[in-house]
Amino acid sequence: DSGVTQTPKHLITATGQRVTLRCSPRSGDLSVYWYQQSLDQGLQFLIQYYNGEERAKGNILERFSAQQFPDLHSELNLSSLELGDSALYFCASSSETGPRDEQFFGPGTRLTVL
Amino acid sequence: AQTVTQSQPEMSVQEAETVTLSCTYDTSESDYYLFWYKQPPSRQMILVIRQEAYKQQNATENRFSVNFQKAAKSFSLKISDSQLGDAAMYFCAYRQGSSRNFGNEKLTFGTGTRLTIIP
DSSP states (O other): OOSOEEEOSEEEEOTTOOEEEEEEOOTTOOEEEEEEEETTTEEEEEEEEETTEEEEEOSOOTTEEEEEOTTSOEEEEEOSOOGGGOEEEEEEEESSSSTTSOOEEOOOEEEEEO | OOEEEOOOSEEEEETTSOEEEOOEEEOSOSSEEEEEEEEOTTOOOEEEEEEETTOOSOOEETTEEEEEETTTTEEEEEEOSOOGGGOEEEEEEEEEOSTTOTTOOOOEEOOOEEEEEEO
8 A cells, every 4th residue: 555545446437528536645745646547658647746836747638637735635637538538547646856756656546438 | 858668568487487677768868767667457556666877786676676777778677586476567667867856756657568477
C-alpha cells in the first residue's frame, strides 16, 4: 500500500459525459501528479500540482482539467468523454519536488467509456 | 524532449534464472534520474530501483541491479534468481534532474516489457 488513495476504482460511463476522479496523496505530500495509461499512448504525464498550484502540464487535453484543494487532495475532471479516453488514470504524490524524491503511485482509476 | 525506448515488448525467463531488460533513452541533459517501475497484474506501479546520472556506481536492490552506461544512454535492469512474483510489466522511466528546477519533476516512461516467469 503506497498510501495514495484513488476513488473510484472503476468507472463506466457513456460518450459525452463528464466524470471526476479523486486522489488523496500520502500524508504530508505536497505534490500530486496525474498520469494516463492507455493502450494507444502508454503511460503519459498529464499534469502536476504542488501545494494547490499548477506546476507543470503535459499531454492533457483541453477537455480535461484538474485542481488541488487546500487539504491537498486532487481531482481530475474529464468532460465530453470520447471512446479514446478509456484508460487507467494514476495519481502519484511526492513529498518534495526534488528529483530524488520517489513518486508514490495510487492504485489507479479504470475509466471505461462506452 | 526526452524519450525512453524499451525494445523488448515481451521477455520470459525460467524460475531461478537471470534476465536482463533493456532500456535506452535520449536526452541532452547531463543531470537526470532513471527508474525501473514494476506493474504486476494488480496494476499498482511499484518502484524497483533508481539511478542518479551523476553516480558512476550501478544501483543495486537485493536481486535487482542495473547496468547504467551513460555515454551509450543505456539503462538495463538485471533480475537475478527470478521468482514467480517477478512476473509483471516493467517500465523504464526518466526524470530530469537539477533539483528545484520548476516543472521538471514529471516521469517519462518507456512502453514497457512484459516479463513472464516459467516455473
